[in-house]
Amino acid sequence: MWPMQNELTLFRKMQEGDWYAFNYFFESYSERLYLYALGFVGNRAEAEDIVQDTFIYLWVNRAKITHTGSLYSYLSQSVKHACIDWKLHEEVERKYRQEIMTSGEETEEKTDNFEELYGRLQVVMDSLPPKCKEIFILGCVEGLSYKEVAEQLGVSVNTVKTQVKVAYKKIKSEFGNTDKNFMLILCNSFFKR
Template structure:
């Protein structure tokens, strides 16, 4: 059974079988890839586009009723898919260009941030034990002043004072080290 192009020039209907599909694929795939490449200028994308066109053709074969030349149908499908690819690529490039460069984190930023975190931890470690405990429960465990007071068996006023004194101390500690 040879590859006869005129065999596919008649109206194409849903009696499309695997053998016919393979013949069609082998006959037109290289030309369709070349056509898609003329539009996209991307060899990999061109092959992907043509393969997708053939996949859609195979999946839709039961409902298929092409009136006219199948090659013209495939050309049009490749053209539309190639143009969609270009639109998608253009949109992707535009989005990437809009992302500010400063959003990228460099090693120095990470090092400086870690140094600041370490220094803040040193200042917290210098707090008196009870103040440190209250401050950590408040800021790092997210407990409310009432919850801290209940856990530690003390008044809310004492908890408020310890948090306030801890914050004052941390500000002073950071100012002395020129961290603020």
Template sequence: MQINGIDEKVLVARMISGDKTAFELLFRFYYPGLIVFASQIVLSTSEAEEIVQDFFVRLWEKRSNISNNYSLKNYLFASVKNSSFNYLKKEKIKENVIADLKQVVKEHFLYEADIYINSELQSELKRAFEKLSPRTREVFSLSRLGGLKNDEIAQKLGLSKRTVETQISNALKILRLELKDYLTLLLLFELLNL
């Protein structure tokens, strides 16, 4: 197969030896088709783009492991298909975990509001939240307790989405440390806004 007048096997050999131009030509040639292919599996163009981009990053990083003896097209499509199925599997597992947790929260006596009034856990929660900076506490509360998405929080507070993600990550690190004896509660905080 010819890509921009160059034999594909020549481009693959050049890519394996570290030629970024050859890699870019292969990327530009296969990227649109791989996006359409992956989006048929995951039913989301944005997720398909992320899957394909991640795959090409790995391809470049592990280019020395590639053999030039087989069809690059077959390799690319098989790899993206596997990555797409792995994405679906991960999403399904996450969905199931959240559904199970919601059921536990609904049925288990430990999640009844009255138990937390004037309880040790309420004191521990208050103490843990006081360890957060005011901005981190605000961002985390809007996310996990207010149910807002990161984009919505960023817009509401005039922050970048990346800053919001960093604040939430920092809050979870501190709360993991401060509430290590309350594992189920921590799990709930981490899953609430996934």
């Protein structure tokens, strides 16, 4: 289709609204991105949705995206972040529901309240610096220890502890006293390291 043109030229054409250039990227990368997402989330439908949402975002925001490197790298980072967000949602929801059932306070109102609380958590997470968010996610979603996070990211254990404190402080300022149960679930689950 576009065998001799380089990726940057195609990217610029896509930014100008060239559907064929966009389709080239979709055809070239969607299967690899799907397999990457599937390996991360372990759910076929969710992996498909994540990749589809990534390409929809690419098309809708094409004029705003500044791209200088490999588009596949950009897309795989987008898919990775979406997978992390999905895993965070699943883990927080699982722990929240488990806590509600254990406490005997399971009501429709508390169950419905989760999405609102999670939305607020997502806003806090999105406001964190990228490295801080990554450290928090590795610790809370992946369940890695401070030492394991430090080794994986090539930083010191003290850096990990500092970044977790930054995340914790922001979360606490958002949830504070008004949503103590949700805050306790987050703290008890994610900061026992």
